[in-house]
């Protein structure tokens with residue numbers, strides 16, 4: 075028998091609680107992956123993904139795999155041996171982009187930033203005269219900082235602009251076409267409020283034309299995946315078995331988000347995040363991410379001197395069933411990360427986490 079855990083309040087940087095509609099959809103009877111009724115749902119899902127991405131790209135689809143699969147797909151299809159990739163690094167996920175691009179054989183030009191700071195578009199654009207790719211993370215989950223991707227879009231020249239929107243999608247304004255994003259990948263488990271498992275992905279026609287013809291990954295070859303989903307081509311080609319339950323769940327989650335209205339969803343995340351950040355500062359704690367560039371959906375807090383970070387997290391989990399995240403890398407024990415994403419971005423969550431954190435800091 076699986077052990078039934080008490081209900082958790084997931085306020086971590088990882089999976090959030092899903093919107094109820096998305097959870098219910100996981101339990102629907104399964105459709106066959108080539109059943110026309112499923113294909114219709116897949117098309118509907120791709121269409122809604124275009125809306126949340128802010129794009130008209132025909133190749134917009136839920137890749138089978140988590141956000142990291144999206145990251146791999148972005149690089150493996152655009153850079154090969156010797157291609158120059160300029161990558162902004164202001165946290166863990168920028169670091170990972172460098173690793174992925176290097177494994178594709180790219181010549182990686184890193185542009186390092188202090189963690190917690192946003193990406194400096196001018197410095198990134200000046201790092202190389204003619205890169206094939208420029209890449210940056212929109213919402214750095216490891217630090218809680220938000221970067222201006224449109225500034226990179228203005229300065230990208232002929233480069234293909236890759237943006238990681240894993241934590242920003244359906245939480246913070248995202249306008250792929252207006253901002254000049256050529257290739258974007260995201261995740262389902264953050265602000266979209268669906269279980270982890272798919273990577274909402276988009277690529278412009280122009281970037282698709284410049285892709286690597288035979289990428290080193292068969293599974294993530296966008297040349298073949300375009301026929302599986304993401305285009306309105308009549309005759310659908312079989313590429314792999316679509317994870318039908320996850321697609322149904324994503325469809326339900328997106329319907330929920332769009333019924334509320336994207337701008338309302340962004341505003342709800344903004345209101346919850348700023349209320350949490352104000353409350354934390356009123357408690358006398360410091361925020362980690364640079365002021366003016368803080369993500370509402372992921373709040374990074376400096377662990378006060380003399381307080382044991384792990385003890386506080388354990389206290390929250392055991393006493394309140396609240397899970398928050400530790401920091402990453404050199405900030406593992408000096409930063410907490412609190413996510414208010416999807417259904418958790420609401421005033422009740424703010425009150426709960428503020429009260430619980432206050433008690434935990436005092437008693438742990």
Ligand code: PLP
Nearest residue numbers: 140141142167215238240241261
């Ligand atoms: N990029 C960012 C900004 C993330 O926050 C994450 C995961 O938290 C990833 C990429 C990797 O996504 P996944 O863990 O879903 O593979």
